[in-house]
Amino acid sequence: MAARLEESPAGNIEALYRPTHDERARQRAVSMLRKHAIIDLREAMRADYEARVAPALGGQGQPRGGWKAIEAAMCPRPSYRFYSTVRYNAQEMCYLAVQPAIERALPAMIDVARDLARRCPAGGSLTLDPGLAMPRYSQALDVHLTPGWVYREYVPDDVAQGAVVSFGGKVFTGQHPYRRNRGAVAESIGYWVRQRFPSLRPRRLLDIGTTSGGNLFPHVATFPEAEAHGIDISAPVLRFGHAIAQHAGLPVHFSQQNAERTSFPDGHFDLIVSSFFFHEIPLRSTRAVLRECHRLLAPGGVMVHMELPDEASMSDYGNFFWNWDTRNNNEPWYTAYREQDPLALCAGAGFGAADCFKLLIPDLQSFGADRYARFMRGEIAAPPHGGGGWFVFGAQKR
Amino acid sequence: MNDPHDPSAVMLPRQTKGKRPQFFDDPAIDQVMTFVVELATELAVVRTRLDTVERLLDEHGSVTRAAIDAYEAGPGVEAERDAWLAGYFRRVLRMHAGEAPGPIES
Numbered sequence: 001m002a003a004r005l006e007e008s009p010a011g012n013i014e015a016l017y018r019p020t021h022d023e024r025a026r027q028r029a030v031s032m033l034r035k036h037a038i039i040d041l042r043e044a045m046r047a048d049y050e051a052r053v054a055p056a057l058g059g060q061g062q063p064r065g066g067w068k069a070i071e072a073a074m075c076p077r078p079s080y081r082f083y084s085t086v087r088y089n090a091q092e093m094c095y096l097a098v099q100p101a102i103e104r105a106l107p108a109m110i111d112v113a114r115d116l117a118r119r120c121p122a123g124g125s126l127t128l129d130p131g132l133a134m135p136r137y138s139q140a141l142d143v144h145l146t147p148g149w150v151y152r153e154y155v156p157d158d159v160a161q162g163a164v165v166s167f168g169g170k171v172f173t174g175q176h177p178y179r180r181n182r183g184a185v186a187e188s189i190g191y192w193v194r195q196r197f198p199s200l201r202p203r204r205l206l207d208i209g210t211t212s213g214g215n216l217f218p219h220v221a222t223f224p225e226a227e228a229h230g231i232d233i234s235a236p237v238l239r240f241g242h243a244i245a246q247h248a249g250l251p252v253h254f255s256q257q258n259a260e261r262t263s264f265p266d267g268h269f270d271l272i273v274s275s276f277f278f279h280e281i282p283l284r285s286t287r288a289v290l291r292e293c294h295r296l297l298a299p300g301g302v303m304v305h306m307e308l309p310d311e312a313s314m315s316d317y318g319n320f321f322w323n324w325d326t327r328n329n330n331e332p333w334y335t336a337y338r339e340q341d342p343l344a345l346c347a348g349a350g351f352g353a354a355d356c357f358k359l360l361i362p363d364l365q366s367f368g369a370d371r372y373a374r375f376m377r378g379e380i381a382a383p384p385h386g387g388g389g390w391f392v393f394g395a396q397k398r
Numbered sequence: 399m400n401d402p403h404d405p406s407a408v409m410l411p412r413q414t415k416g417k418r419p420q421f422f423d424d425p426a427i428d429q430v431m432t433f434v435v436e437l438a439t440e441l442a443v444v445r446t447r448l449d450t451v452e453r454l455l456d457e458h459g460s461v462t463r464a465a466i467d468a469y470e471a472g473p474g475v476e477a478e479r480d481a482w483l484a485g486y487f488r489r490v491l492r493m494h495a496g497e498a499p500g501p502i503e504s
Contacts, residue, residue, distance in 0.1 A: 025446035032483040085431040107405040141416030330416040
């Protein structure tokens with residue numbers, strides 16, 4: 001094995017994953033099953049709500065009792081029950097459909113990751129901290145119904161959960177119109193930052209809760225002058241991401257750290273980003289991470305976090321729909337996070353109230369540069385979150 | 399045998415840690431829905447395999463298991479298969495009218 005690795009300067013860890021004909025067929029079917037749940041059954045549920053439930057709650061505009069009343073009224077309805085059960089099962093199947101191929105590839109994947117961690121042919125680094133205290137919430141349950149989530153380790157130098165989350169994620173997004181390309185969020189955020197803060201020239205940038213770097217890598221192309229860092233508390237996803245980066249020739253620095261208190265010095269970064277992160281951690285941790293962002297940013301530096309829209313930015317029905325994941329997708333902090341005003345969270349972390357922002361930005365690829373320019377001039381609005389737009393919040397440090 | 403450090407012996411967990419929600423009054427219906435959805439997916443796998451066999455026969459006039467397993471569908475074939483899958487799940491998961499409207503045609 002060692003001889004073969006030396007022949008290839010940077011082994012391709014993803015190419016080691018070789019699902020069989022029938023496994024590929026199953027994955028493709030699961031992607032479509034998920035789409036059926038999230039499009040067709042979701043529309044059927046909404047139509048049921050509008051035709052039969054909203055009138056009983058006093059109208060669609062301001063139903064009595066807000067989203068919780070909608071949830072209580074919808075739970076017994078077949079439209080809700082079948083939407084929920086199909087969506088839940090499809091979610092589980094995204095990961096079940098990739099596990100056998102990962103089990104077969106695991107020994108070779110570990111060899112490649114180990115070799116690349118030692119040599120770092122693309123530059124960059126992988127710094128793990130086996131003594132890092134893992135927050136209790138992070139392993140209390142398997143988020144997104146992923147058995148083992150990002151943290152489980154079965155053997156030394158394990159990458160299995162990195163592969164499960166990454167390849168299972170591809171089944172999950174296989175039929176998603178705006179998430180088929182890994183890194184769509186980072187591409188969009190990077191482009192927006194370039195437009196909105198044209199004088200920002202980051203020396204260093206940081207992606208927090210980076211998992212395997214999918215929404216870190218595009219920033220390397222957008223900000224080639226910056227040293228790129230990604231942190232996460234879980235080693236398997238970092239090892240896997242580091243191997244992908246090395247193969248792609250991206251000099252990214254991955255380190256295993258808790259974003260509530262990192263080892264970086266004050267003012268070390270000019271740009272801090274995250275995506276799909278804060279709703280997975282308790283509110284107390286959210287506040288601590290934002291304070292840490294304030295400490296880590298240099299004056300003039302910017303943080304931009306892509307997140308779920310807050311409750312106040314959404315209709316009651318939208319809140320009922322989005323908060324489904326709290327109990328049913330093992331994301332216990334989801335509702336509590338969405339109850340917060342992101343601007344108040346930023347101000348509470350030390351940022352000036354006038355320097356905080358929250359807005360929808362367009363998805364770059366689907367929106368296109370021409371329309372993006374019109375969006376930046378305020379002539380047109382961004383599409384809704386997850387439907388061609390991304391909700392972001394953040395602040396500039398003075 | 400059973401070396402805890404042997405990556406070729408790793409069996410990834412198939413069960414998720416966390417409380418499973420119950421969507422129906424009788425939890426047996428939740429379980430049966432898993433059976434139904436898994437069975438529907440298995441049938442889609444068989445249909446895809448049959449499609450591969452037919453395409454290999456069209457092209458080569460013969461078929462082997464090795465050729466089936468090595469078959470890589472191109473973008474055109476994948477698009478045809480996706481269209482079939484979308485219609486398939488709409489048919490198999492057809493909702494009753496009355497309680498909830500059927501899927502909205504796009």
